[in-house]
Amino acid sequence: MVWGKRRARCLRKESDAVELVCPAGSLAALEAAVDHGADWVYCGLRDDTNARNFPGLNFDDAALAAGIAYAHRRGRRVALAVNTYPQAANWGRSTAALDRAAAAGADAAIVADPALLHYARAVHPRLELHLSVQGSATSYEALEFFRERFGVRRAVLPRVLSLAQVEQVARSTRVEIEVFGFGGLCVMTEGRCSLSGWVCGVSPNVAGACSPAQAVRWRETRAGLEARLAAVLVDRYAPGERAAYPTVCKGRYQVAGEVYHAFEEPVSLNTLELLPRFAAIGVRAVKIEGRQRSAAYVAQVTRVWREALDALAREGARFAVRAEWKAALARHAEGSQCTLGAFSRPWK
Amino acid sequence: MKLALGPLLYYWPRARVLDFYEEVARSAADIVYLGEVVCARRHELAFEDWLAIGARLAACGKEVVLCALALSESEGDLKLLRRVTDQNPFRVEANDWGAVRRLAGREGWVIGPHLPVYNPRTLALLHGLGARRWVAPFEATRETVVGALAAQPPELEAEVFAWGRLPLAHSARCFTARRFGLQKESCEYRCLGFPDGLPLATREGEPLLVLNGVQTQSAAYYCLAADLPALASAGVGILRLSPQSEGALRALELWRDACKGALDGRRARDELAALAPAPLANGFWHGRAGGVLA
Numbered sequence: 301m302v303w304g305k306r307r308a309r310c311l312r313k314e315s316d317a318v319e320l321v322c323p324a325g326s327l328a329a330l331e332a333a334v335d336h337g338a339d340w341v342y343c344g345l346r347d348d349t350n351a352r353n354f355p356g357l358n359f360d361d362a363a364l365a366a367g368i369a370y371a372h373r374r375g376r377r378v379a380l381a382v383n384t385y386p387q388a389a390n391w392g393r394s395t396a397a398l399d400r401a402a403a404a405g406a407d408a409a410i411v412a413d414p415a416l417l418h419y420a421r422a423v424h425p426r427l428e429l430h431l432s433v434q435g436s437a438t439s440y441e442a443l444e445f446f447r448e449r450f451g452v453r454r455a456v457l458p459r460v461l462s463l464a465q466v467e468q469v470a471r472s473t474r475v476e477i478e479v480f481g482f483g484g485l486c487v488m489t490e491g492r493c494s495l496s497g498w499v500c501g502v503s504p505n506v507a508g509a510c511s512p513a514q515a516v517r518w519r520e521t522r523a524g525l526e527a528r529l530a531a532v533l534v535d536r537y538a539p540g541e542r543a544a545y546p547t548v549c550k551g552r553y554q555v556a557g558e559v560y561h562a563f564e565e566p567v568s569l570n571t572l573e574l575l576p577r578f579a580a581i582g583v584r585a586v587k588i589e590g591r592q593r594s595a596a597y598v599a600q601v602t603r604v605w606r607e608a609l610d611a612l613a614r615e616g617a618r619f620a621v622r623a624e625w626k627a628a629l630a631r632h633a634e635g636s637q638c639t640l641g642a643f644s645r646p647w648k
Numbered sequence: 649m650k651l652a653l654g655p656l657l658y659y660w661p662r663a664r665v666l667d668f669y670e671e672v673a674r675s676a677a678d679i680v681y682l683g684e685v686v687c688a689r690r691h692e693l694a695f696e697d698w699l700a701i702g703a704r705l706a707a708c709g710k711e712v713v714l715c716a717l718a719l720s721e722s723e724g725d726l727k728l729l730r731r732v733t734d735q736n737p738f739r740v741e742a743n744d745w746g747a748v749r750r751l752a753g754r755e756g757w758v759i760g761p762h763l764p765v766y767n768p769r770t771l772a773l774l775h776g777l778g779a780r781r782w783v784a785p786f787e788a789t790r791e792t793v794v795g796a797l798a799a800q801p802p803e804l805e806a807e808v809f810a811w812g813r814l815p816l817a818h819s820a821r822c823f824t825a826r827r828f829g830l831q832k833e834s835c836e837y838r839c840l841g842f843p844d845g846l847p848l849a850t851r852e853g854e855p856l857l858v859l860n861g862v863q864t865q866s867a868a869y870y871c872l873a874a875d876l877p878a879l880a881s882a883g884v885g886i887l888r889l890s891p892q893s894e895g896a897l898r899a900l901e902l903w904r905d906a907c908k909g910a911l912d913g914r915r916a917r918d919e920l921a922a923l924a925p926a927p928l929a930n931g932f933w934h935g936r937a938g939g940v941l942a
Binding site for chain 2: 385386387388389391412413414415418419434435436437438439440441442444445446448459460461462465468487488489491492493494495497498499500501503505506530532533534535536549551552553554555556558559562563564642645646647648
């Protein structure tokens, strides 16, 4: 069955089919993504050179080489995320990450920092460059800057644009457009958010992590279960309420006399129903969030999205989201709830 | 040390903005940043109004810089961006890579604090494209600044956000509108009712953030007054003070005195604290959580 799928994919590659880009925080997750139909798998090294710098996660050189070999044998590609913003003191670690990506035979690097893009292009010209969502490019003017200056081929758009805006961007640039399809939802423009750094001193841009587990405190009190990030009370749950991981942008706060989710509820992005629109407006790839999630998550979510993309290729305009896909994805959504996020204008 | 008044981040009625900049013309500011950075829907002032304010301030001896939006989403946003980057009288502060593309090759533009420029190589690359001033990202530590400035040409100036509520994040969603059950596109311009933003507190009542439309700010006032010697020795030549509805001019005077040495940094911090309706913080500069006062 896997072989049959692979052949189908080989045929699709020559067309403009939307590619499926899946996360891997371990070799097992990478293999699961490949086995269940990812066109691309993206991963990171075990340090602060990528935006999922969590203990126990990510790849060393041996695992990276093994993962790339596994993917290549099956005709799939691997991208290494080197997408934090290095400073003078740790610059060498990021260039080394790009060297390691090239040495291991990665197909692409996902990068945000302009000087790192410049380095990759100069030293590893065969490494395809994808602009990370951390690069915060939200307009075709910004995308063209990265294409003209550094030869960026593909860019992941921050989760701030409506569908109409994505279409406008895709029409006006030669950079391939990748959008987030499923998973954790950043409410703020990626690459510009200092909320975690403000509260706990660890930020995605610099340290490669948002709201790290070591800063999270859970405590049962008479008022309910408290979830804190450093000293800040992000939320408090009454008995029976479903508790969410305390990121600043998903907390409940008081504003002008009301207590509510001031930014966003603990929900996940799910854009399955938008797939036909994505294809129509020229989106080149859909990305699944979740390098921090288990291999089982990667397997199940990849399988659903593969089925959906294959159905889209077969059915075209008759494509409809199946109830079993929705149910399978809902099991992995934050708070079991899904949103279209900024793709839907009313969200804004 | 030069003092810069940062762009007005809130939405004030037109007359209030004009009155404010009349006072700024007579203030201790050396540099004044103008224009709309936060939300393109705000229209109390037209683009031409900002140019007129800029001309008035320039005639009073201020260096004027026109700021581009922090977050461009729509074709309309890009039109505004082009008007900002294509005007001649004033230098431009770029706050996203689209603006950098428009400005590349022209000499004198400013790398705004919303651009994630953290290392010497990216800084040198942008200097090569004509940038002549770097406003460090809000999260910058002293080590970030020292490291980024090592071996840069002397004409590249460094500026650090030293006073005011820190803009911590931007979103496609308007959180002020959300509070009132509205969407961004039909927001009724509710920001006009909150000249210093809409305060947000934790469920324990601790002030945490301030909602300013699509921008989220710290509730605490970032204040580097006690860090003046460290700023100077790091190579910082300009301090950015962010305007609030009350006390902005008085803050400029206190900072002027502190920079001249007429007021000790810690004294200045105490006097500034009296102007702030919130606690002070300086954590980022010290490599700690931003909200901490070191």
